Amino acid sequence: MKENMENLNIKQFEPLAQELEKEKYILNKSADELFQQYLKGLSKILVKENKIIGHLSLWKYPDSEIYEVGTAWVEKKFRGQGVITNMFIELLDEHQGKNIFAVTTNIKMVKILMEKVKMDLIYKDSLSQEVEKTLCFCGPDVTCDFENQGICKIAHKPGVVREGECYIFTNKKK
Ligand SMILES: CC(C)(COP(=O)(O)OP(=O)(O)OC[C@H]1O[C@@H](n2cnc3c(N)ncnc32)[C@H](O)[C@@H]1OP(=O)(O)O)[C@@H](O)C(=O)NCCC(=O)NCCS
Numbered sequence: 055m056k057e058n059m060e061n062l063n064i065k066q067f068e069p070l071a072q073e074l075e076k077e078k079y080i081l082n083k084s085a086d087e088l089f090q091q092y093l094k095g096l097s098k099i100l101v102k103e104n105k106i107i108g109h110l111s112l113w114k115y116p117d118s119e120i121y122e123v124g125t126a127w128v129e130k131k132f133r134g135q136g137v138i139t140n141m142f143i144e145l146l147d148e149h150q151g152k153n154i155f156a157v158t159t160n161i162k163m164v165k166i167l168m169e170k171v172k173m174d175l176i177y178k179d180s181l182s183q184e185v186e187k188t189l190c191f192c193g194p195d196v197t198c199d200f201e202n203q204g205i206c207k208i209a210h211k212p213g214v215v216r217e218g219e220c221y222i223f224t225n226k227k228k
Pocket of ligand 1: 136158
C-alpha cells in the first residue's frame with residue numbers, strides 16, 4: 055500500500071464521495087470538495103491500484119482558525135489494520151501548529167482517538183466561547199444557529215439522526 059499524494063485527479067474522488075454517503079457517521083462531501091481539500095494539502099490519502107482506500111482531512115471552519123479533523127474513512131477490507139490510526143498520527147503531526155478538534159458519536163472512533171492517536175478528550179463546558187460557537191456538536195440535544203454562517207449545516211447529514219454521546223477531542227490542551 056502506498057500513499058500517493060501527488061497525482062490524484064478529481065475522478066478518483068467520485069467513488070469516495072459515494073462511499074461517504076452510505077456511512078452513518080460521516081458527513082456527505084462532494085468529489086470536488088474532497089479534491090479541493092487534497093489540493094490544499096489538508097488531506098491524508100491512501101491509494102491502492104489507483105483507488106482511494108483511505109481518507110482523512112482537516113476542515114477549516116469559515117472565519118475562524120479552527121479545524122475539524124474528519125471524513126475518516128477506510129475501505130472495508132482494509133479496516134482493523136491501523137490504517138486510520140496512522141493517518142491521524144501523521145496528519146496531526148504535519149499540522150501541529152493548528153487548532154484542531156475532532157467531534158464524533160462513533161464509539162469505535164472514540165476508542166481510536168483516545169487509545170491510539172492520543173488526542174485529548176475535553177468537556178464541552180471547558181471550551182472557550184469562540185470554540186463553542188464555532189464547533190458544531192452532533193448530539194440530538196444540540197441547538198444550532200443556522201443563520202450563523204451556515205456552520206451548523208456543515209455538521210448535519212440529511213436523514214441521519216445521531217444517537218449517543220458526542221465526544222470532543224483536541225490536539226492541544228485547552
Ligand atoms: C472508523 C474507521 C475509519 C477505522 O479505520 P481503521 O483503519 O479500521 O482503524 P484502525 O485499524 O486504525 O483502528 C484501530 C483500532 O480501532 C478499533 N477497531 C478497529 N476495527 C474495529 C472493529 N471492527 N470493531 C471495534 N473496534 C475496532 C480498535 O481499537 C483498533 O485497535 P486494535 O487494532 O488494537 O484492536 C473505519 O472503520 C471506517 O471507515 N468506518 C466507516 C466510516 C466511519 O464511521 N468513520 C468515522 C467517522 S467518526
